[in-house]
Ligand code: FES
């Protein structure tokens with residue numbers, strides 16, 4: 001790892017590609033993804049760990065990238081919504097209209113993907129509890145839940 005005046009060069013494994021980036025100690029993973037790697041699927045909402053719009057997978061677990069320091073991400077596998085193209089859950093969100101304005105959608109899809117990896121057939125309570133980590137101010141959540149259930153029903 002090279003060090004530059006107060007900054008470090010690090011390697012990030014994002015969507016199975018290695019990126020070399022120079023980061024400041026206080027830069028968030030969200031900012032690096034969006035501003036340096038041009039992966040703009042993760043969105044900046046609250047930037048305080050509350051809304052989930054910035055959710056990515058870190059070693060297959062959902063994590064809010066606005067509260068993750070980029071400098072701590074070396075050696076971890078990071079997956080953004082760009083890495084989940086054409087997955088069943090992404091298609092189900094389209095089919096079941098799990099979005100309106102779409103601002104929260106990438107975070108919900110990433111989070112739902114992790115739910116469906118953890119449980120083969122999550123029940124209603126598990127789905128609702130899991131989705132508590134993300135906020136949507138448009139959909140009323142019905143379309144989001146329909147999308148998840150569509151994937152479950154086809155298992
Ligand atoms: S922007 Fe990260 S949780 Fe809201």
Ligand code: FES
Nearest residue numbers: 100101104136138
């Ligand atoms: S679809 Fe608009 S905030 Fe969720």
